[in-house]
Amino acid sequence: MTQAPSQEGTLPTAAAEVAGICSDLLRIDTTNEGEGKGRPERPAAEHIAVLLDEVGVDPVIAESAPGRANVLARVPGTDPDAPAFLIHGHMDVVPADPGEWSVHPFSGEVRDGYLWGRGAVDMKGTLAMTLATVRQRLREGRRTRGDLVLAFLADEECTGDYGSRHVVGEHADFFTGVEEAISESGGFSVTAAPGTRVYPIATGERGSAWMRLTARGVAGHGSKPAADNAVAELCHAISRLASYQWPVRLTPGVRRLLDGLGEALGAPIDHDRLDAEARRLGLVGRLFAGTIRNSANPTRLDAGYKVNVIPGSAYAQVDGRVLPGLSEEFFATVDRLLGPKITREFINHEQAIAADADGPTFAALAGALRAEDAAAHPVPYVMSGGTDAKAFARIGIRSFGFAPLLLGPELDYQAMFHGVDERVPVAGLEFGTRVLDRFLDTR
Secondary structure, eight states, X not given: OOOOOOTTOOOOOHHHHHHHHHHHHHTSOOBEEETTEEOOSHHHHHHHHHHHHTTTOOOEEEEEETTEEEEEEEEOOSOTTSOEEEEEEEOOBOOOOGGGSSSOTTSOOEETTEEESTTTTTTHHHHHHHHHHHHHHHHTTOOOSSOEEEEEESOTTTTSTTTHHHHHHHOGGGGTTEEEEEESSOSBOEEEEXXXXXXXXXXXXXXXXXXXXXXXXXXXXXXXXXXXOHHHHHHHHHHHHHHOOOOOOOOHHHHHHHHHHHHHHXXXXXXXXXXXXXXXXXXXXXXXXXXXXXXXXXXXXXXXXXXXXXXXXXXXXEEEEEOTTOHHHHHHHHHHHHOTTEEEEEEEEEOOEEOOTTSHHHHHHHHHHHHHOTTEEEEEXXXXXXXXXXXXXXXXXXXXXXXXXXXXXXXXXXXXXXXXXXXXXXXXXXXXXXXXXXXXXXO
């Protein structure tokens, strides 16, 4: 569906071909079920490599395991002494049940002005904007001052072991000279008031603490008194953890967000009533509701094999998220709530990260948004979740969350992430290509 040149021979603009690129990517099933299971990213990687090759880029497909492919490319800039810049994104998506959707999640269908499909928001739409913008710039002979490095990655929806962690460990030379990057989960519009749209640009992320919990007891017959029931012990511990109200802890990044939102809204946000303020402000409030405290959500349980057998062990998994500087408090609280009979180990552990909200890159990102939307009010933003940015931080690269989209007030954009009927407005993608193009003019 990628748009070809017109009959008059005019080459398509990024805005003209972005929907076709996105639709093609959505039709390639790259479902990541975790633990090495799912559909491999190789078909998407090969498709992306062709799109880059068509405009003179020499991409490298780097496999971390059979089928688990990453695409790396480095486009030379006009000034060899200028710093290189990275745009990274992931090709894998979370599972989707077609029976729950209004359209098939891997159809790439355009309906009512939206592109529908798993990954439309997270994050094949962003990959399409990047590809369309880079393709147009190279067709027109426009390059950034420093080298432009591109990384299309596997496995972000799990641990990144097959994707970002692999490339920073095995292909670090590709990123020589890169200090900063942009990727997903920022730059989208949220209508704050008539004539005012907030654009959160991510300058940080909470840390990740995915944990496996284990309770051990005494196995026995289900009809007899239980000497030490591992299932019961684990359930009590999980209940304590799930019902705990984590205290509000305002980090500098979140304070900056609250100040920016207050300015956009024309009234300060009450720091003493942040939960109530988040509810009152609706979609705007969601920008800080998940980052004013640590969290630990139980997500999986596993125990036993037969109804009349008391198992000797029981297991759970917990998705923990940690604000910067609060790891010690977080783990002390988790251990107190779980109690002495529960052991924990990490499935994935990454520290919180931050980029510079006062530097020239943030200013350039904000400026590109304002140039395309006179109602834009860019603000620094801390993500409640995590991205591949954490892996790139290991080699000294600071990432901003910036996937620019102009959205109508009717779309609950944040509910699209991993949700049913994930979709993105075609006009929003077209807007994003123009913003990206303006930003790349500053690199």
